[in-house]
Amino acid sequence: MIEIRPDIYQLQIPIYNNPLGHTNIYLIRDNDGYLLIDAGWDSEEALKAMQEQLAEIGTDLDHITRIIVTHVHGDHYGLVHTLKNYTDAEIIIHRREKEVLMYRYTTVYETLSDIEESWTRNGAPQNELPVPGLPARDTRRLQTPVIPDRTVEGGEILSVGNYNLQIIWTPGHAPGHICLYEKTGKMLFGGDHVLPVITPNISLLPYNGDNPLGEFMDSLRTLDILDVEIVLPAHENIYNDLHKRIEEITHHHHQRNLEIKATLEEGPKTAYQISSIITWIPESGGIRYKDLPPMHKRMAVLETLAHLKAMLVDGEVKNSTEDGIDYYEIS
Numbered sequence: 460m461i462e463i464r465p466d467i468y469q470l471q472i473p474i475y476n477n478p479l480g481h482t483n484i485y486l487i488r489d490n491d492g493y494l495l496i497d498a499g500w501d502s503e504e505a506l507k508a509m510q511e512q513l514a515e516i517g518t519d520l521d522h523i524t525r526i527i528v529t530h531v532h533g534d535h536y537g538l539v540h541t542l543k544n545y546t547d548a549e550i551i552i553h554r555r556e557k558e559v560l561m562y563r564y565t566t567v568y569e570t571l572s573d574i575e576e577s578w579t580r581n582g583a584p585q586n587e588l589p590v591p592g593l594p595a596r597d598t599r600r601l602q603t604p605v606i607p608d609r610t611v612e613g614g615e616i617l618s619v620g621n622y623n624l625q626i627i628w629t630p631g632h633a634p635g636h637i638c639l640y641e642k643t644g645k646m647l648f649g650g651d652h653v654l655p656v657i658t659p660n661i662s663l664l665p666y667n668g669d670n671p672l673g674e675f676m677d678s679l680r681t682l683d684i685l686d687v688e689i690v691l692p693a694h695e696n697i698y699n700d701l702h703k704r705i706e707e708i709t710h711h712h713h714q715r716n717l718e719i720k721a722t723l724e725e726g727p728k729t730a731y732q733i734s735s736i737i738t739w740i741p742e743s744g745g746i747r748y749k750d751l752p753p754m755h756k757r758m759a760v761l762e763t764l765a766h767l768k769a770m771l772v773d774g775e776v777k778n779s780t781e782d783g784i785d786y787y788e789i790s
């Protein structure tokens with residue numbers, strides 16, 4: 460637990476079996492309780508970590524009156540389910556995230572045959588079909604999601620004790636991802652949108668919007684005009700230079716586009732072929748596609764597709780279909 464500013468605390472909640480280690484969540488003292496930004500991964504260990512850190516601050520779960528969640532990924536929204544047993548806190552998320560939550564719960568959003576079909580359409584061989592652990596019906600969490608009490612659109616201001624948090628809608632990594640900006644203190648609660656070292660995964664998936672990477676880049680530009688002195692991210696360390704980080708991320712995506720276009724110089728290719736040529740995880744020295752674990756291979760192809768989609772929209776590439784397989788080429 461760290462006190463960042465008077466009445467603003469960072470708590471670290473462990474994520475099970477994940478190299479990121481933990482989610483940073485933030486607690487702000489309100490007039491009659493506390494507001495929590497994000498909850499963390501749902502596990503006994505996570506609950507214990509939260510209870511211990513709240514005790515260090517001199518409070519407990521019962522005193523949390525509001526929980527605002529940046530997006531519904533498991534490492535942010537998961538623990539809300541358990542927290543509901545200990546608190547009557549009002550749960551607040553963006554409308555688009557509520558839709559994702561309800562869609563995932565009521566619809567088998569991706570069946571094995573959907574995955575197989577998109578795998579084939581993008582030129583990947585059948586023997587690499589990422590069957591084990593795929594996020595289809597069987598491995599979906601079967602518990603009922605916690606239905607949020609209130610949805611926001613972006614632009615609203617939440618008063619919390621001495622602070623005023625402006626909600627900023629930043630779609631891309633998740634369709635209803637939000638950041639929170641505290642103007643007087645020049646603080647930005649960045650969720651997964653602007654992390655100091657890694658860039659968040661952006662995949663073209665049915666519920667992620669038509670052009671998630673394009674939305675992500677637009678969301679970065681939205682933040683770039685803010686006066687920020689301290690960024691409080693949901694993973695990794697607190698940092699100061701938001702504008703430099705936005706520049707780096709923009710550059711990173713631009714480089715990736717150039718790398719993708721370079722693979723198209725000798726003619727049209729499928730998303731799978733492109734993914735097999737470009738380098739993955741460049742921030743840790745780079746890894747070849749063939750050396751990625753099976754599930755990461757699928758994520759890599761979905762990420763390539765997000766880039767291709769953004770470049771299609773921008774007119775940098777064009778696509779065609781032959782024998783049911785999609786090809787991309789420089790336009």
Ligand SMILES: [Zn+2]
Binds near residue numbers: 530
């Ligand atoms: Zn996330």
Ligand SMILES: [Zn+2]
Binds near residue numbers: 482534535651
């Ligand atoms: Zn996260």
